[in-house]
Amino acid sequence: MSEQIGQMARAGELTRDAVLALSARHAEPAWMRAFRLAAWEAFERLPWPAASDEEWRRTDPGVFRLEGARPGGEASGGALPADLQRAAAAWEAPAGLLVQRNSLTVRASLDGDLARRGIVFTDLHTALREHPDLLRQHFMTACVKPEETKFRALHAALWTGGAVLYIPEGVEVTRPLVSLTWIDADGLDIFPHTLVIAGRGSTATLITAAVSPPGELPVFSDSVAEVMLADGAQVRLVTLQEWGRNVVEVGIIRSILARDTTLRSLLVGLGGRVVKTNVESVLDGSGATSEMLGLVFGDDRQHFDLHTVQEHRAMHTLSDLLYKNAVKDRARSIFSGLIRVHYGAQKTNAFQANRNLILSEGAKADSIPNLEIMANDLRCTHGSATSRLNEEHLFYLMSRGLTREQAMQMVVEGFFAELLDRVPLEHLRSRLQREIEQKMVA
Amino acid sequence: MAVTNQLGIDPDKYKWGFHDPEKYVYKSRKGLDREIVEMISSMKDEPEWMRAYRLHSLEHFQQRPLPTWGANLAQIDFNDIYYYLKPTEKKQRSWDEVPENIKNTFEKLGIPEAERKFLAGAGAQYESESVYHNLKEEWEKLGVIFLDTDSALREHPDIVREYFGTVVPPEDNKLASLNSAVWSGGSFVYVPEGVHVDIPLQAYFRINAQNMGQFERTLIICEPGSYVHYVEGCTAPIYTTDSLHSAVVEIIVKEGARCRYTTIQNWSTNTYNLVTKRAVAYRDATMEWVDGNLGSKLTMKYPSVFMVEPGAKAEILSVAFAGRGQHQDPGGKVIHAAPHTQSVVVSKSIAKDGGRAGYRGLVKIYPGAKGSKSAVRCDALILDDRSRSDTYPTMEIDEQDVSITHEATVSKVSDEQLFYLMSRGIKGDEAMNMIVRGFVEPIVKELPLEYAVELNRLIALEMEGSVG
Numbered sequence: 083m084s085e086q087i088g089q090m091a092r093a094g095e096l097t098r099d100a101v102l103a104l105s106a107r108h109a110e111p112a113w114m115r116a117f118r119l120a121a122w123e124a125f126e127r128l129p130w131p132a133a134s135d136e137e138w139r140r141t142d143p144g145v146f147r148l149e150g151a152r153p154g155g156e157a158s159g160g161a162l163p164a165d166l167q168r169a170a171a172a173w174e175a176p177a178g179l180l181v182q183r184n185s186l187t188v189r190a191s192l193d194g195d196l197a198r199r200g201i202v203f204t205d206l207h208t209a210l211r212e213h214p215d216l217l218r219q220h221f222m223t224a225c226v227k228p229e230e231t232k233f234r235a236l237h238a239a240l241w242t243g244g245a246v247l248y249i250p251e252g253v254e255v256t257r258p259l260v261s262l263t264w265i266d267a268d269g270l271d272i273f274p275h276t277l278v279i280a281g282r283g284s285t286a287t288l289i290t291a292a293v294s295p296p297g298e299l300p301v302f303s304d305s306v307a308e309v310m311l312a313d314g315a316q317v318r319l320v321t322l323q324e325w326g327r328n329v330v331e332v333g334i335i336r337s338i339l340a341r342d343t344t345l346r347s348l349l350v351g352l353g354g355r356v357v358k359t360n361v362e363s364v365l366d367g368s369g370a371t372s373e374m375l376g377l378v379f380g381d382d383r384q385h386f387d388l389h390t391v392q393e394h395r396a397m398h399t400l401s402d403l404l405y406k407n408a409v410k411d412r413a414r415s416i417f418s419g420l421i422r423v424h425y426g427a428q429k430t431n432a433f434q435a436n437r438n439l440i441l442s443e444g445a446k447a448d449s450i451p452n453l454e455i456m457a458n459d460l461r462c463t464h465g466s467a468t469s470r471l472n473e474e475h476l477f478y479l480m481s482r483g484l485t486r487e488q489a490m491q492m493v494v495e496g497f498f499a500e501l502l503d504r505v506p507l508e509h510l511r512s513r514l515q516r517e518i519e520q521k522m523v524a
Numbered sequence: 525m526a527v528t529n530q531l532g533i534d535p536d537k538y539k540w541g542f543h544d545p546e547k548y549v550y551k552s553r554k555g556l557d558r559e560i561v562e563m564i565s566s567m568k569d570e571p572e573w574m575r576a577y578r579l580h581s582l583e584h585f586q587q588r589p590l591p592t593w594g595a596n597l598a599q600i601d602f603n604d605i606y607y608y609l610k611p612t613e614k615k616q617r618s619w620d621e622v623p624e625n626i627k628n629t630f631e632k633l634g635i636p637e638a639e640r641k642f643l644a645g646a647g648a649q650y651e652s653e654s655v656y657h658n659l660k661e662e663w664e665k666l667g668v669i670f671l672d673t674d675s676a677l678r679e680h681p682d683i684v685r686e687y688f689g690t691v692v693p694p695e696d697n698k699l700a701s702l703n704s705a706v707w708s709g710g711s712f713v714y715v716p717e718g719v720h721v722d723i724p725l726q727a728y729f730r731i732n733a734q735n736m737g738q739f740e741r742t743l744i745i746c747e748p749g750s751y752v753h754y755v756e757g758c759t760a761p762i763y764t765t766d767s768l769h770s771a772v773v774e775i776i777v778k779e780g781a782r783c784r785y786t787t788i789q790n791w792s793t794n795t796y797n798l799v800t801k802r803a804v805a806y807r808d809a810t811m812e813w814v815d816g817n818l819g820s821k822l823t824m825k826y827p828s829v830f831m832v833e834p835g836a837k838a839e840i841l842s843v844a845f846a847g848r849g850q851h852q853d854p855g856g857k858v859i860h861a862a863p864h865t866q867s868v869v870v871s872k873s874i875a876k877d878g879g880r881a882g883y884r885g886l887v888k889i890y891p892g893a894k895g896s897k898s899a900v901r902c903d904a905l906i907l908d909d910r911s912r913s914d915t916y917p918t919m920e921i922d923e924q925d926v927s928i929t930h931e932a933t934v935s936k937v938s939d940e941q942l943f944y945l946m947s948r949g950i951k952g953d954e955a956m957n958m959i960v961r962g963f964v965e966p967i968v969k970e971l972p973l974e975y976a977v978e979l980n981r982l983i984a985l986e987m988e989g990s991v992g
Contacts, residue, residue: 136593428909440924444891451930453882453915458906458936466930468921 096148096271098122101239108207111214117221121228121238128232140416140448141387145330145356146233146302148271162188166264169293174509176289177257178203184267185243185274192259199253206244206275216248220279225308226336233332237273237304244275247288251281251312258287258320258507268299268328276307276335280315280343287318289510294353297328305333311343313367318346320510324517325353327382334360339399341367348505351378351386352517362391365399365427376405377501377514379521380413380445390419392434394427394457403434406501408494409445410521418450421464425456434464439497441471441490491522555603558582561705564608568674568708571681581694581704588698594884595822595851600796605768607706607739663721668752669714670725673741676712683714687745691774691802691830700800703739703772710740710771715750715781724753724786724972742773746781746809753784755972768796769820775803775811779833782810788975790819790982793850801827805836812839814970817852818982826884828857831865838867841967843979846879846911847986855884855916860893860926869900872964875911876986882914887921887928894925902932905963907956957987 101122105115131143162170162183170181170189177196180203181189187205196203202213210217222228228238245261263274276290294301303325311317321335331354337345349361363372378386392401407415421432438447449466471493479489498518502511553560561582565575590597663670669680677684694704715721746752769791777783783803791797797820803811813827829838840856858867873881883902904913915932937959945955961968961980968976 425909438921440921440926443924445924446920446922448921449919449928449930451915451917451932453904453913453932453934455904455906455913455934456911458909458911460934460936462934464915464930464932466917466919466928468919468926468928470924470926 096236096240104240104242108210110210113218114210118239121222121235124229125232125235125239128229128235130232137389141356141358141385146304146332148236148302163266163295165295166266169264169291170262172513173258173260173289175257176260177255178259180205180245180259180261181264182243182245182262182274183264184270185263185272187243193257196253196255200248200250201253201255202246202248203259204246206241206246206277209246213246213248216279217246217277220308220310221277222306222308225310225338226306226334233304234306234334237275237306240271240304241273241275241306243272244277245290246277246279247286248279249281249284249286249315252283253281254285255287256285258289258318261288261290263290263292265294265301265303265325265329266297268297269301271302271304274303274305276305276309278307278309278317278319280309280311280317282312283314284312285316287320287507289320289322289507291322291324292353293322293324294326294329296326299328301325301329303329303331303333305331307333307335309335309337309345311337311339311345311370313341314343315340316344320348320350320505320507322350323353323357323359324350325357327353327355327384329354330356332358334362336360336362336364337372338364338366339370339372341396342369343367344371344373346373346375348375348377348501349388350514351376351380351388352521354384354386356385356387358387358389360389360391362393363401364391364393364395365401366395368396368398370396370399372399372401373504374401374403374405375501375504376403376407376417377498378405378407378415379410379498379518380408380415381410381521381524382413383411384413386414387416388418390417390434392419392421392432394421394423394430394432397427398429399427400431401433402431404501404504405436406439406498407436407447408439408441408497409447410441412442412444414446414448416448416450417466418448418452419464420452420454421462422454423457423460423462427457428459430457430460430462432460432462436464436466437497438466438468439471439494440468441494487522491519494518494522554606556582556585556605556607556702556706560607564706564708567608568677570677571685573685574677577689577694578705578707581701584695585698585701585705588701590698594824595853597796597798597822600768602702608708666719666721667714667716668719668721669712671712673710673712673743674708676743680712680714683745684712684743687743687774687776689774691776691804692772692800697800699770699798700772703741703770703800707739707741707772709738710742710773711744711754711756712742713744713752713754715744715746715752717747718749719747720750721752724755726755738767738769738771740771742771744773744775744783744785746775746777746783748779748781750778750781751783753786753972755786755975756788767794768798770796771799771801773799773801777803777805777809777811779807779809781806782812784812784814785827786814786971786975788816788818788971788979788982789823789825791823792819793821793847795820797823797825799823799825801825802830803828803838804830804832805838807833808835809833810837810839813841813856814967815840815842815854815856816967816971816979817842817844817854818979818986820852821849822851822853824853826855826857826886828859829867830859830861831867832861834862834864836862836865838865840867840869840871841970842869842871842873842883843964843967844871844873844881844883845983845986846873846875846881848877848879850879850881852879852881853884853914855882857886857888858898860887860889860896860898863893864895865893866896867898869898869902870966871900871902872905872967873902873913874905874907874960874963875913876907878908878910880912880914882916883932884914884916885918887917887919887930889921889923889926889928891922893923896923896925897927898929900930902930903963904932904934905960906934906936907960953987957984960987
């Protein structure tokens with residue numbers, strides 16, 4: 083029976099049966115099956131976003147239509163492709179490495195000492211078997227909820243693979259943990275989920291990398307990341323998006339910060355064709371600090387729509403956001419950011435800066451930095467600036483013997499340097515510098 | 525007798541809250557349909573094209589949904605509004621002929637003083653139709669036309685027909701279609717080529733009947749190389765139910781001309797003030813909006829400048845003050861549709877006693893608008909922990925050769941500033957007042973003197989009792 087349903091699902095339709103088949107294939111407990119079905123019903127009930135919705139005015143929701151869609155999780159036999167092996171080996175001595183190919187885990191390692199200290203770093207299916215209570219308590223219950231939007235409901239119904247990172251109280255992990263999501267099956271729908279639970283006073287760095295080689299048929303990614311910091315936790319989160327140009331993605335990264343926590347996040351957007359990402363920080367406890375950095379570089383006809391929220395719900399909280407977007411060729415970037423300071427969230431500091439660099443005729447950059455402030459004893463500023471390459475700077479560099487291309491490259495590097503200087507991960511920095519160079523040449 | 529209305533405002537204590545007993549020659553019924561629109565048009569004895577225009581606009585109004593963004597407009601009952609009232613049968617030509625009770629109202633507003641001191645010509649609108657109109661001879665000699673729009677339609681039908689509805693089409697938004705269907709009064713200004721009107725042209729508007737809407741329509745045409753400063757100021761008495769003010773202002777600034785449009789809006793705090801103001805600036809022309817919003821329950825007003833030829837410039841200065849029960853949602857839009865166009869937007873908003881003030885704006889740079897520059901600055905001051913400030917700027921940039929900046933700050937009055945002033949012997953109230961005046965100073969200094977005085981006085985009034 084389940085084999086039959088599984089085949090129907092593979093035949094390529096998103097249906098209630100496909101949800102059941104998915105749950106059966108992974109032998110999930112009844113509560114998860116019920117959770118998926120409830121989410122499926124929410125998906126069917128919720129309306130498609132309309133182009134007239136404020137959030138969708140600049141990205142056509144029609145791009146994300148799910149016709150002929152195939153939920154992922156298929157085994158693609160044989161050895162790992164060389165590209166994937168290289169991508170997995172690119173990380174220097176991570177404390178843990180989780181590699182998923184087309185939503186199936188193909189490699190999982192975790193420093194033995196860390197495992198002994200109670201750290202969980204695995205895919206969601208394994209976590210569901212080995213730590214069901216952890217998931218039952220935290221998976222899409224408090225941070226991101228299925229009924230928020232049609233896409234989040236769909237994600238909740240069809241999630242596969244995913245990564246769970248749980249750091250017990252007081253445990254400090256110094257080396258980064260890396261979760262690599264790799265897609266090389268064309269025409270797939272994937273629903274990657276990242277769940278980070280940082281216990282009281284814990285410390286960790288998580289790098290999630292989404293990578294795919296160039297493909298032909300469209301791939302749709304509907305991603306959700308939930309990051310929860312208990313009192314005093316310190317987390318660094320790097321989200322690296324390097325999809326191939328056949329991928330369209332809609333996703334959300336939401337963090338909830340309790341008392342005296344620090345979250346340092348960096349979003350890197352380099353790949354994909356149309357990418358719409360929300361990055362939200364909810365500062366829920368006093369003394370919480372959220373650093374939100376964003377680096378986006380679009381070329382060709384890439385479309386990046388980034389929406390950020392700095393939500394201050396408690397006193398003495400600090401958020402500091404800097405997004406730098408460069409666009410080249412006919413690429414388009416949209417930054418829309420909101421600082422919301424709730425009634426009573428006094429002594430708040432909230433900063434938001436967006437800098438856009440337009441490198442070619444035909445490229446576009448929109449900036450919509452919004453403020454909703456309901457407290458008066460605070461410091462809140464936002465700034466946005468959009469400009470092109472400064473000819474004087476180029477001329478100066480060229481007068482020192484650089485070609486125009488080299489000079490441009492140097493100016494763009496300088497544009498992003500302010501961001502990268504704030505990320506003390508040497509290996510990551512040099513990797514990003516290389517990728518920015520490649521974009522300039524492309 | 526002291527009657528306190530729902531907003532908690534004691535009308536007896538509201539300085540500008542007096543009102544005359546209603547005395548009308550004709551009073552139309554509430555509500556809006558084809559019959560009312562036809563009647564307005566026939567009462568005014570309008571040409572056929574205007575009647576058709578009104579009816580077309582009405583159709584559009586009825587089909588168009590209310591805007592879903594911004595403030596909640598669902599409370600407005602469009603069927604509970606008088607769409608047209610006519611105060612007197614005949615047009616008044618000289619001040620002596622203006623009815624006594626209307627004069628009294630103007631007296632309290634200070635119009636005669638302004639008249640004596642300053643005015644080149646003033647069309648004062650009382651209810652839905654202008655009753656007083658005075659145009660100094662010198663401007664007539666220069667060929668400047670300053671009329672209420674109804675008279676302009678009769679006396680200069682060709683000019684009105686050429687420009688009317690070209691800047692704000694009736695399909696632009698729901699409130700603009702409403703105005704296009706039922707407009708009455710407003711000012712018509714025509715400045716011939718090369719003429720500089722040195723003294724500001726002023727008009728005062730008032731709402732004075734319960735549940736009455738006011739839908740004035742202003743059209744200003746600046747021929748090449750001309751200059752005019754038009755000043756619109758309004759104060760209104762207090763009533764207990766909501767009234768609606770929905771104006772449309774269209775301005776055409778031709779090559780090398782400059783137009784400044786100044787508004788000090790002080791509608792009583794039960795008025796919905798939903799206004800469409802837009803200018804088109806041609807080659808090397810300059811359009812300046814100076815917009816002060818103190819009154820009304822809700823103001824949604826985004827003066828716009830479309831810079832359609834090279835070298836056009838736009839400047840928008842906006843002050844908003846929101847007290848108890850008020851929501852000020854003003855802003856501005858600058859559209860760069862030609863190379864080497866420049867815009868500056870400065871917004872200062874103050875929120876107090878649970879009020880909500882802010883800025884909503886758009887900077888749009890079309891492809892090919894090379895060398896364009898835009899700078900937007902929004903500052904907000906929140907005076908207590910119950911009030912709210914919103915900033916919603918949008919920047920859409922489709923051209924690489926540009927320089928666009930936006931900055932905003934939100935702050936409170938610091939205890940240090942207050943302490944410093946008080947240590948110099950200045951009382952708490954006055955110190956707070958000085959700080960707020962300093963905050964809005966960059967915009968107040970752009971106002972004609974008497975308006976600057978009035979704005980400062982109104983802010984002082986709003987600030988009463990804000991410390992201690």
